Amino acid sequence: MWRPCCRRAPRTFRAAWAGAETACRSAAEGFSSHSQDFDERNLITEFETCPEHRSPGSERPRRRMAAPQETTMMTVTIQDRPPVASTSEAQLARLVDGMGSERFAPALANYLHALCGADHFAAFRLGQDELREVAACCVQPERTARDRVESYVKQGLWKHDPAMTEAQRRVDGAAATIIHVDFSDHEYDDLRPRVYPHVRDRILLCGRGTNGAFGLSVLRADPHTPFAHDGIERLAQAAELLLAMLSKHADVCQSRPDVSQALTTLDEIENCIVATSPLPRREAEVCARILYGLSSVGIALDLAVSEETVKTYRKRAYQRLVIGSERELLTWYLARWGRWSAERFQTMASRALH
Template sequence: MMTVMIQDRPAVAHSPETLLAQLVDCMGNERFGPAFANYLHSLCGADHFAAFRLGRDELREVAACCVQPERTARDRVESYVNQGLWKHDPAMTEAQRRVDGATATIIHVDFSDHEYDDLRPRVYPHVRDRILLCGRGASGAFGLSVLRADPHTPFAHEGIEKLAQAAELLLAMLSKHADVCQSRPNVAQALTTLDEIESCIVATSALPRREAEVCARILYGLSSVGIALDLSVSEETVKTYRKRAYQRLVIGSERELLTWYLARWGRWSAERFQTAASKALH
């Protein structure tokens, strides 16, 4: 006999279970940040979060958001990463040291520590309390900074306990989100510098050096004349190298060259960072 059970109780819009379901559905897209912020708020009362992938002398943002997304302090997150302020963060230093442990670690930051005298006004001017969760996901090491803002009270003991209990789940979700995002090339990052483009082409193809240099400069946006000037060759020589490179790659246009490059850059970038992370942690 078949038994049919009907759920006649309406779902609560902001229940932890509903928020978790929404979070899973948002992995890999731009809605992940707000969904993760809402889930953390329901879990422990957090107002903001910033999540990072940890590597050797490198920190990469995975996601960052406020419960009210429009209030997300993007400038502070970017300064923390791009200006290397994280290297002066005692909690992040401790996280880097502990991240290779068998279990996740919870670090409760003490802002009264004199080591934060310089960092707090620059990165945490309106933060009342901060917890840093660190550990390993399936694809590497991650750090999750969870913040409680003024004028709210510090995190309650119960909230910290819930965060600790959910630590492995949170790290797994961050790892999965990062993997999905990494598998899709970020065009802006992929084409940021000529050195980046050229290094990727040289590392992932069998093109002769000059042909790789010409393709890199095409992707960077230089004209044939500009490439000729940059490489100190004639414009006809540039056209010859381009023709040979296209024949080797079995492509016929700049659009096809861009598609070919982005497919390789995504894998190359992920492997490069993962290698650096593995060296740092072993």
């Protein structure tokens, strides 16, 4: 007898869709294992049941992926030509960019000129018995009085400067100090014509940086008027910033010492070799005189020994240092002089602060 196919449909329908449901579930599990970002909440199962053959297991699964949530992306457009910064900001940017290079001094001169009307400046690092130049420049760099700066430092004229003496006393304080120099003071009668012959007014800013004490001498030249009160106020407000910049500039320059000063005096060379090498005193003295440019005969005369003795000391020294020529001796010495010079001045600066 013929039977309507609809009576067999539920069993066939259930079997077919049961297999389809199993396949879909396996596919979903595989997708989840290959994607860390898969969210099971996005997998939504809906069932449709045949209204004519509604029976257990006859549900027809239909899976669909929910629409992903939209994300917001922020886009920033940079102008091809940004607005021009103010003069002071541009000068400050050049000052920061010039740290550790020859551009720093002219940049600082221009910044101080805009800040308080300064025409010249000279910055120093303060030690106990030593003053070291950090930078010095005029607003017009070609007019920088290098000879006066060098005489002030190398001839020890700074020791007779009342303002610098006061600065040395005040650097132990936590805050920066501004000293407004009075050139009418009789203590400047001898110093002014030698160092400040054409200077109308002078301010000395002093304080401590991260690696020592610093002094910034800011000058206003004739025929200009003395510093205005508001200019001094602006300089005081920028004091901590200026000291920090001087400290950083000195740090960078100290890491690249001026080797032109490494061979200036025989005592400097000899002290460095004795402090940084295992050489006995006599061998160190011979090496120092070789670096200073003396011949074997000249060294023999200077040390009151024979020329053969000088050669013996030199041979022993070269063996200890594992070198074989004067060129290698110079390379060895310069590598040690930079560190020795920096450590020596750092020690002096620490003693001055404490």
